[in-house]
Amino acid sequence: MKRTALILLDHAVILLFAGVLLTFGFLAPGFLSWASLGNLLIQSSPTAVLAAGMTFVLMVAGVDLSVGAVMALAAAVAGKMMLGGFSMPLALAAMLFMGPACGLVNGLLVTRLHIAAFIATLGTLWLGRGGALWITETRAMNLPDSFLHLGSSRLLGIPLPGIICAAVLAAGNVLLEQTPFGRQLRATGHSAVAAAKAGINVRRLVTAAYVICGFCAALAGILVLGQLGAVSPKFGLNKEFAAIAAAVLGGTSLFGGRGAVFPGSLLGAALIQAVENGLVAINANPYLYPVVTSAVIFVAVLLDTLRQRLRAAATRRIFPETEAKAFSASAAA
Amino acid sequence: MSALLEIDNLVKAFHGVPVLRGVGFEIRAGTVTGLVGGNGAGKSTLMNLLGGNLRPDSGAMRLEGRVYEPENSAAAARAGISFVHQELNLFPNLTLAENLFLTDFPIRGFFIRRSVLARQAAALLAKVGLPHTPDTPLEHLTPGERQLVEIARALHGNPKLIILDEPTTSLSPPECERLFRLVRSLQAEGCAFIFISHALGDVLQLCGRILVLRDGAVADQGPAGDFTIARLVTSMAGREIKQLFPGRTELPVADADTKPLLEVRGVRQPGVVDNIRFTLRRGEILGLSGLMGAGRTELARLLFGLAPHRSGEILLDGKTLTGGPRARIRAGLALLTESRGEDGICAGASVNDNIMLATLPAHAWGPLGLLSNARLKPVVRKVSESVHLHTRREGAEPLRRLSGGNQQKAVLARWLLAEPKVLILDEPTRGIDAAAKFEIYQLILALAAAGTGVLLISSEQEELLALSDRILVMSRGRLTGEFVRPDFSPESLLRAALAHHHSHPETHP
Known part of the structure; x- marks a missing residue:
């Protein structure tokens, strides 16, 4: 019974995704067209990349609220550089440097100064937002068309953002599943104390998780620049919530130690995007969007809590007779 | 070789x-x-x-x-x-x-x-x-x-x-x-x-x-x-007692007619404790002995309402105890926890705040129920003196600055203010220097003399032997022995504490 419930919960994102697609497809004809679905995947790629990075931080039972602000800060710097005459590759390189650097700051605040992740990254959120506003002087910056070309260019017929997103998800998945680093990250998320006792360098590991998250934030910033071609004060606003919700919807636990980059992050991000697109398709009142988005976040967290409680109940054993039986059976084997 | x-x-x-x-x-x-x-x-x-x-x-x-x-x-x-x-x-x-x-x-x-x-x-x-x-x-x-x-x-x-x-x-x-x-x-x-x-x-x-x-x-x-x-x-x-102990001179009135102060009737929680029954009288010091992990701390937490029990009853002064710690403190129960640092004190708060922690509502004053420092101060000072608490800034410093012995005295002072009928002490002298230990022993004796029933959990056998009127022994969640002064012997206590540690049949003869 509990096992079935757990399996259902573990695949909840697929069920929800299917439910959302069918509902909006029924309400708004055309929502389920191939073009619309492909568009949905491309649109959700920045959030998927953010969620992939967020997965690493959530894995060690941390959280990074600053990803949206890091996107904005990096984009503002890149925009300023482009308008100042630097080449696009240089601007992109600067963004990809700033992301991990911000992540390093977060990581050091958490591991060296022992500031709670929630507060430390809330602080860097305001720092990043403030920095971005200062650099842009609160005005929207229209960037050269080269960024938009970047966003709409195709490689082998596949849009570049999709390729970048796929590469990030693949690399993140390999890093988490097939390297000692990933396995130790998982162990640390279960219990940092036990991990330290086992001889794992917990501080370095946790810092690395924030650096990865920062790098993904910068990449997501590039993807959004490719979609918008402009940096406004609202660039990346509230993206941290979408990223956390996507990762958690995709099965990564806020309690640490459980989850995966793929397919969870992608499905979670696509689900959130599908809700947004669906609301547009049925001409819903725009003031309703935040209400619906927050409902999605609540559902994500509720699912996670249910999973956690069920798992604790399912694995708790107090010497049942079956245990002795199973034991002698296995001893005989 | x-x-x-x-x-x-x-x-x-x-x-x-x-x-x-x-x-x-x-x-x-x-x-x-x-x-x-x-x-x-x-x-x-x-x-x-x-x-x-x-x-x-x-x-x-x-x-x-x-x-x-x-x-x-x-x-x-x-x-x-x-x-x-x-x-x-x-x-x-x-x-x-x-x-x-x-x-x-x-x-x-x-x-x-x-x-x-x-x-x-x-x-x-x-x-x-x-x-x-x-x-x-x-x-x-x-x-x-x-x-x-x-x-x-x-x-x-x-x-x-x-x-x-x-x-x-x-x-x-x-x-x-x-x-x-x-x-x-x-x-x-x-x-x-x-x-x-x-x-x-x-x-x-x-x-x-x-x-x-x-x-x-x-x-x-x-x-x-x-x-x-x-x-x-x-x-x-072993045998000899090394630590100096104040003598147990005043024994509780041993009239069998009076109702017990605390009565535990067949308390059971699967996997934790099983069929625990005992009584504690006014002015009695009841020792609780056992090896690490025997379930003594779990029993204390259960009595205090910090952990649930599936069956059985706990009565204080003839009334069944229910609810959490707040209700049980009001009923007259107090618990000095085993791990002072983790769940006994608010280390960063001042000594005085720690002492007042459990009894603040009783000192609220006026129609709005406000607290007045002027009124609290003499109360704290009086109880601090009674436990011989040594502080530098009249108790304004954070509790963590005090030595382990003084921290423990501050926690004791907290519970003295609550004037409990029954005080459960879980390892009250752990990590405390000899002088402070002696003072805490004296306090325990004074409390018992004033009529408080004391349940003393300790892993230091000499301590139990010197202070207790009666000693219960636990092993693997059950009571496995009861000894009444003067029939105490370290060996019989240890034997009872080792009961239920089953041994297993030889597999390869």
Whole structure:
């Protein structure tokens, strides 16, 4: 019974995704067209990349609220550089440097100064937002068309953002599943104390998780620049919530130690995007969007809590007779 | 055959309190040595020295004839000494193979060599006789099987000596048998073991030699064949009382007519305590003895409403206690918790705030129920003086600045203000210097003289023997003995404390 419930919960994102697609497809004809679905995947790629990075931080039972602000800060710097005459590759390189650097700051605040992740990254959120506003002087910056070309260019017929997103998800998945680093990250998320006792360098590991998250934030910033071609004060606003919700919807636990980059992050991000697109398709009142988005976040967290409680109940054993039986059976084997 | 490990005259003291006073012994390759001793005999400290977690004040250790001075647990493991601690250090969210190789995965470049990992893990699992595949999640295993995983991990570095700390407490009898079979087969391959356990029957059955520690020294040792359970208990118990105790002069009025102050009727919580029944009278000091993990602290938490119980009843002054701590404090119960630092004090708050913590509503004043510092101050001062609390800034400093003894006095002061009818003290003198201990003993006696019923949980036997009017003994969640002053003897207490530590039938006669 509990096992079935757990399996259902573990695949909840697929069920929800299917439910959302069918509902909006029924309400708004055309929502389920191939073009619309492909568009949905491309649109959700920045959030998927953010969620992939967020997965690493959530894995060690941390959280990074600053990803949206890091996107904005990096984009503002890149925009300023482009308008100042630097080449696009240089601007992109600067963004990809700033992301991990911000992540390093977060990581050091958490591991060296022992500031709670929630507060430390809330602080860097305001720092990043403030920095971005200062650099842009609160005005929207229209960037050269080269960024938009970047966003709409195709490689082998596949849009570049999709390729970048796929590469990030693949690399993140390999890093988490097939390297000692990933396995130790998982162990640390279960219990940092036990991990330290086992001889794992917990501080370095946790810092690395924030650096990865920062790098993904910068990449997501590039993807959004490719979609918008402009940096406004609202660039990346509230993206941290979408990223956390996507990762958690995709099965990564806020309690640490459980989850995966793929397919969870992608499905979670696509689900959130599908809700947004669906609301547009049925001409819903725009003031309703935040209400619906927050409902999605609540559902994500509720699912996670249910999973956690069920798992604790399912694995708790107090010497049942079956245990002795199973034991002698296995001893005989 | 020369010794694998030689321990020579090890001495270790904490804050001037000697814990090991010159321990010396030898371990030979391919032997199993049983290490027994009561609470505070020095077993943990000795193991911490062996494991590199602590360094001795003097004395020497030699491993295979070479000086052995491990810097940390990793160095101990490299030298060939592995530990299997009572508390397992495993990760249920990882697979068996990942648990076994967490810190030294076989890798190529950045990637785990999965096939090599699976092969090596399977070999280790086969060695301890676990039939599971290496990619089974640990959470699918029973506690006993997890214990075997921990041993497989200990085997990973091909250790010469494995130390098993209370490995059988969470195991069912067949799981125990399996563990013993494993120990014997590894022993045949030349691996030595130190087996630490309170299950004396198991120790006699499994071990070749036995070493008894008492008060930080080797009290007895020899071939297991020369020992009986009776001899073990006698060696562990010892006799003389070292600490000075204030005499128990005023005895409670022993009129059987008066109703008991606290009455516990058949309290049971599966897996924690079973059929606990006892009474506590006004002015009585009731000692509660037992080994670590016997369930004493769990019982205290249950009485105080911090943990649930499935059946049975707890009555204070004839009224059934229900609800959480808040309701029970109001009813007249108080609990001084075992781990002061974790759940006894608010370390960062001031001494005075800590003292007032439990009784603030009673001192609220005026129609708005506000607190007035001017009114609180004399109250705090009075109770601070009564417990001989020494503070520098009239109690305005954070409590964590005080010594352990003064912290404990502040917590006592908190409960004195609440004027409880029954005070439960869980290890009230742990980590406290001798002078402060003496003062706390005096306070306990004064409280009892004033009519408070005191339930005193302590692992220091002398303390219980000196202060208690009656002593209850717990073992594995049950009451296994009751002794009334003056019929106290350390040996009978220890025997009762060891009851229910089942021993397992010989598997290979």
